[in-house]
Structures are given as C-alpha cells and as structure tokens.
Amino acid sequence: MSATSSQELEQAPPRMSSRLEGELMEVSLGPQHPSTHGVFRMNVALEGEIVRKLKPVFGYLHRNHEQIGESAGYLQAMPYTDRLDYFCSMTNNWAYALSVEKLAGIEVPERAEYLRIILAELTRLQNHTSLLGFLLSDMGAWGTPLMYAFREREKILDLFESLSGARMMCDYMRFGGCRVDANDDWIAGAKKIVDLFPKFLDEFEDLILQNEIVIARTQHVGKLSPELAISAGITGPMLRASGVNYDIRKIDKYGFYPRFKFRVPLGDHGDTYDRLMMRALEMRESLSILQQAFAQIQPGPVMNPKVKIRAFKPPVGEAYGRIEAPKGELGFYLISDGSANPYRYRVRPPSFINLTILEDMCLGHTVADVMVILGSIDIVMGEVDR
Amino acid sequence: MGDEIDEGLRSELQRQGIWVTSMQELYNWGRKNSIWPLQFGLACCAIEMIATAASRYDIARFGAEVFRPSPRQADLMIVAGTVTKKMAPQIVRLYNQMPDPKYVIAMGACAISGGPFKQGYNVLKGIDRYIPVDVYIPGCPPRPEALLHAFMELQRKIDNQKLSGPNKSDHLDREHPSEYPVPAFGKHDLVPRANPDVFRPPQIERV
Ligand code: SF4
Numbered sequence: 001m002s003a004t005s006s007q008e009l010e011q012a013p014p015r016m017s018s019r020l021e022g023e024l025m026e027v028s029l030g031p032q033h034p035s036t037h038g039v040f041r042m043n044v045a046l047e048g049e050i051v052r053k054l055k056p057v058f059g060y061l062h063r064n065h066e067q068i069g070e071s072a073g074y075l076q077a078m079p080y081t082d083r084l085d086y087f088c089s090m091t092n093n094w095a096y097a098l099s100v101e102k103l104a105g106i107e108v109p110e111r112a113e114y115l116r117i118i119l120a121e122l123t124r125l126q127n128h129t130s131l132l133g134f135l136l137s138d139m140g141a142w143g144t145p146l147m148y149a150f151r152e153r154e155k156i157l158d159l160f161e162s163l164s165g166a167r168m169m170c171d172y173m174r175f176g177g178c179r180v181d182a183n184d185d186w187i188a189g190a191k192k193i194v195d196l197f198p199k200f201l202d203e204f205e206d207l208i209l210q211n212e213i214v215i216a217r218t219q220h221v222g223k224l225s226p227e228l229a230i231s232a233g234i235t236g237p238m239l240r241a242s243g244v245n246y247d248i249r250k251i252d253k254y255g256f257y258p259r260f261k262f263r264v265p266l267g268d269h270g271d272t273y274d275r276l277m278m279r280a281l282e283m284r285e286s287l288s289i290l291q292q293a294f295a296q297i298q299p300g301p302v303m304n305p306k307v308k309i310r311a312f313k314p315p316v317g318e319a320y321g322r323i324e325a326p327k328g329e330l331g332f333y334l335i336s337d338g339s340a341n342p343y344r345y346r347v348r349p350p351s352f353i354n355l356t357i358l359e360d361m362c363l364g365h366t367v368a369d370v371m372v373i374l375g376s377i378d379i380v381m382g383e384v385d386r
Numbered sequence: 387m388g389d390e391i392d393e394g395l396r397s398e399l400q401r402q403g404i405w406v407t408s409m410q411e412l413y414n415w416g417r418k419n420s421i422w423p424l425q426f427g428l429a430c431c432a433i434e435m436i437a438t439a440a441s442r443y444d445i446a447r448f449g450a451e452v453f454r455p456s457p458r459q460a461d462l463m464i465v466a467g468t469v470t471k472k473m474a475p476q477i478v479r480l481y482n483q484m485p486d487p488k489y490v491i492a493m494g495a496c497a498i499s500g501g502p503f504k505q506g507y508n509v510l511k512g513i514d515r516y517i518p519v520d521v522y523i524p525g526c527p528p529r530p531e532a533l534l535h536a537f538m539e540l541q542r543k544i545d546n547q548k549l550s551g552p553n554k555s556d557h558l559d560r561e562h563p564s565e566y567p568v569p570a571f572g573k574h575d576l577v578p579r580a581n582p583d584v585f586r587p588p589q590i591e592r593v
Pocket of ligand 1: 083429430431432466467468493494495496497501502525526527528
C-alpha cells in the first residue's frame with residue numbers, strides 16, 4: 001500500500017493551494033468537526049474519495065503552556081499540567097513531579113509511589129475506555145459505546161474526586177509525594193471498582209471487537225510499519241500496535257513498576273484494529289497492576305517532609321523525566337538556573353508526536369477512514385497545541 | 387398572544403377540566419424543551435460537556451441531547467473551552483451561521499475571561515467580546531451539574547421571552563442584528579479587539 005501510494009503521491013501536485021488543481025479536490029476538515037477530537041484541522045486533497053495529500057493545521061488551542069511554565073514557579077506549574085492532556089491529569093502530574101524530583105534529587109515515600117501507580121493505572125483505564133467509545137462513535141456507532149464508556153469513566157472520576165476534590169483537574173501530586181493520603185475506605189472503594197471492571201470489559205469487547213462493521217472499518221486501515229513508527233518517534237500503544245516492544249514502565253523502571261508483574265501487549269499488523277485491541281489488552285494489564293498494588297500498599301507517609309514545595313528552588317541543572325502516559329511517552333524537560341521558576345520548561349507531548357505520522361497512515365485511504373485513523377491515534381488537542 | 391392569563395382564572399378552569407394557554411406559552415414551552423446544542427468543543431471543558439450528555443448526567447432529560455454538528459441546525463452554542471485568537475474568528479462565523487433564535491452559554495473560566503490562561507498572548511479574554519452570551523458558568527471545568535444549571539437558567543430565560551409588545555425578544559426585532567462582524571488577524575492582535583456593540587464591560591471608577 002505504501003509503495004503505490006508514494007508513487008501516486010509523486011503525480012499529485014507538489015503544493016497545496018486553495019484552488020482546485022488537476023483532479024484533486026481540497027477539503028478542509030475542521031476545526032469545527034464532530035470527529036476531529038477538538039479543534040484540529042486537516043487540509044485533505046482528494047481524488048474522488050481517496051486521500052492523496054493531507055496537511056494538518058495546528059494551533060487552534062495554543063495556550064502558551066510552556067511560556068506559563070517558565071514564568072510561574074515550580075509549584076504553580078502543577079495545575080497547568082492538568083490541562084495538557086485533560087483526560088489524564090494524574091499522569092501529567094506524575095511526569096512533571098518526576099522531572100522536578102530528578103532535578104532536585106527528591107525521594108518519594110513508598111506509599112506515595114503506590115498511590116501514584118494506582119492513580120496512573122486508573123487514569124489509563126478511563127482514558128482507554130473513553131478512547132474506545134470515541135473511536136466507535138467516529139465510526140458511526142453514535143451513542144451506545146460512548147455511553148457505556150462514560151458510565152465506567154464516571155466511576156473512576158468519582159474516585160479521583162473523593163481523593164483530590166476535582167473530577168478532571170486533580171492537581172494531586174507534588175514533588176516529593178502526593179498532596180493528601182487516601183484512607184482505607186477510598187482504597188476499598190477503588191478495589192471494588194477494579195474488581196467489577198473486567199465484567200464491563202468483557203461486555204464492551206463483546207460489543208465491539210467481534211463486530212463485523214468494526215472489523216471492516218479497521219482491519220488493514222492505516223497501517224504503520226514498525227520502521228516508520230520508530231523513525232517518527234511514535235510511542236505508546238500506537239508503537240506497540242506495530243509490534244515494537246517499548247514500554248517506558250519496563251525500560252525506565254520508574255516508580256515501583258519493577259515490583260509489578262505485567263505483560264506488554266504487542267500487535268502484529270500495525271493497523272487500526274490492532275491499535276484498538278491494544279487499548280483493550282492494556283486495560284487488562286492495568287487491572288492486574290491495580291490488583292497487585294492494592295495487595296502491596298502499606299500505611300505510611302505520602303509526602304517527603306524535607307521538601308519545601310512552596311518557594312521551591314532546585315539547584316542549577318537540568319532534568320528530563322518521562323513516564324508511560326496512556327497516550328505514549330510524556331516527558332518534561334526542565335532547566336533550572338537556581339531561581340524559583342524554570343529557565344526552560346519543555347513538554348514532550350505524546351499525542352503531538354504521534355500525530356505527525358497522520359499523513360503517512362492516511363494516504364490511499366478514503367476520507368471516511370481518515371476519521372477512524374485519527375481516532376485511533378488518540379490525540380488531545382490540549383497536549384498537541386499546548 | 388403575549389398577554390398574561392390570569393392565574394386565578396386559569397386554575398379555576400383547570401379544575402373544571404379546561405386547559406388554557408397562550409400562544410406565547412406554548413411556543414416558549416416547545417422551544418425551551420428542545421434546545422439543540424451545537425456539537426462543538428474547544429478544550430477541557432468540552433469533555434465535561436460530553437460527560438453531561440453521556441450516561442450519568444443525561445442531558446436528554448432536558449430535551450437537549452441532539453448535539454448537531456452543523457450550526458445551521460443548532461439553537462445553542464456552548465462555548466466550552468479556551469478560545470484562542472486563532473479560533474475566535476471561526477467561533478464568530480459559526481455563531482453567524484446559526485439560525486435565530488440562538489443562545490450562547492459560556493462554559494468555564496476560559497470562555498468567560500481567558501481563565502487560567504489569561505496571561506497567554508494567544509488567548510482571547512472572553513468570548514463575550516465578539517458575541518452576546520446568555521449564561522455564564524464559572525468553573526475550571528464546571529461540573530456537569532453546573533452545565534445543567536446553566537441549561538435550566540437558559541430555559542427560564544426562554545420561558546420569559548415575549549413574542550410581542552415593547553419588550554419582545556431580540557430575535558423578533560428586525561432592527562436587532564443576528565450576525566456580528568468576524569474579527570480578522572491584525573498585526574499584533576485580532577482587529578477589532580472587541581466588538582463595542584456586544585462588549586460593554588463595567589466601567590471601573592478609580593478614586
Ligand atoms: S476553564 Fe479550565 S477546564 Fe475549562 S477550558 Fe479553561 S482551562 Fe480547561
């Protein structure tokens with residue numbers, strides 16, 4: 001597919017303009033479009049219904065995140081990280097906290113590490129369920145799968161809310177631990193939800209994965225070869241769907257992940273169906289991590305008492321902390337000049353870098369497939385445009 | 387049409403099995419229970435908007451579950467999220483494309499004033515600079531309950547709109563504009579920076 005499409009691409013006009021050129025018709029998809037997952041725009045050159053060229057247009061949600069991170073203090077930047085990938089505020093917090101901890105050499109108490117893992121895996125569950133719901137609604141199953149997905153998501157958001165006070169913008173982690181401790185009731189409640197989750201997952205998989213339309217719409221659509229994925233810097237479930245075994249939880253061994261037994265699911269074909277399956281399989285692994293965490297977690301402090309999080313001034317230096325966020329590698333690169341705010345604050349967003357490959361995956365497919373492929377990348381514009 | 391029915395008379399008639407209503411009541415009752423929002427999310431708040439439409443909060447109870455992707459079929463625009471200067475012209479254009487009567491809910495701190503990103507050079511300090519807003523809901527993000535509350539406020543507003551007389555609703559007034567100029571990109575900022583017909587911030591007196 002890729003060989004023919006690159007030949008055909010050479011016949012396509014080299015430049016995109018607002019006029020019709022040759023047989024190609026240009027369509028602007030977005031920024032207001034029901035399936036572009038926010039304010040994302042694509043200029044697509046179509047031959048009939050086949051995509052011959054695709055140009056993404058970003059910046060409709062550029063909110064100066066990095067600039068604000070540089071002018072705000074270290075602690076003040078924490079709530080802004082919630083708003084990067086607004087589905088996964090907990091993992092964003094963790095990645096940022098991890099970089100600051102690396103920068104200043106801060107130890108994290110054991111219970112806080114466990115709580116972080118529990119919250120990160122719960123975040124992965126709710127991210128992947130809602131992703132599947134959205135993907136299905138992009139394919140035309142408007143309503144039902146999304147309703148089921150959000151039903152489960154709400155349960156997890158309830159947990160976040162009772163712990164941190166906010167449903168989405170949790171702002172829960174701090175460098176040196178977590179803001180508040182979870183009581184036993186909370187742990188019991190979380191365990192109950194996790195215990196019931198496989199039932200939902202079975203039901204959801206029955207609903208979608210064997211569905212004839214889903215298979216027809218996703219198999220052999222938007223193939224991504226492992227070589228291309230690696231050279232484009234793709235991370236996360238999308239990379240693993242192409243068969244590359246790369247999970248930062250296993251490679252970096254950050255947090256207490258080495259203490260947990262879990263498998264990294266891999267795909268063979270790198271098509272949209274594999275990416276969809278990858279999410280379903282990852283949720284099962286997350287559930288097993290969560291069960292192990294509930295069994296292992298012990299009482300103790302959740303905050304390192306030596307860290308002064310207010311008026312925090314790390315030593316001069318630089319650090320890059322990264323985690324396996326639900327969407328891929330989320331990293332924060334901080335340069336400190338010893339003052340109260342970072343000299344440079346850079347976010348390595350997984351969805352932005354995963355999105356760069358969109359054109360290669362869409363060429364040769366119909367315009368209806370573009371939506372499905374885009375949905376399977378799992379982007380959040382807050383993180384793409386920052 | 388328009389004149390209020392005497393409440394005592396109405397309840398008296400109702401007791402006898404006669405239901406009286408006015409054209410205005412019937413019309414507003416129909417309108418307020420079938421507000422179709424524009425399916426259009428900008429940022430984080432949009433996720434809460436989706437949550438409001440989804441299983442637990444179920445905006446269908448208010449007859450508003452029909453999120454329309456096309457502005458031509460929508461009655462309500464929920465500005466859910468940060469409006470950047472790149473996006474603001476498109477929002478005004480979408481608003482202009484909506485048929486009258488149309489309503490706007492500014493959802494979240496960002497849509498109201500720029501919110502946490504107010505200092506950003508690229509963030510519009512409130513969508514009410516370009517289009518009229520009916521209901522503001524603060525919050526970052528507002529909870530789904532807050533959006534439902536905004537909805538009920540909007541329903542109350544629609545219910546009280548007059549169809550005739552001197553106080554008749556704006557959309558029935560031929561003189562009242564239903565489209566507003568779309569801002570353009572200037573050298574440094576959007577031009578104009580606000581639409582003076584719409585944006586009338588309170589004057590702060592310094593003493
Ligand atoms: S008000 Fe808060 S939650 Fe809503 S769009 Fe702005 S930053 Fe996001």
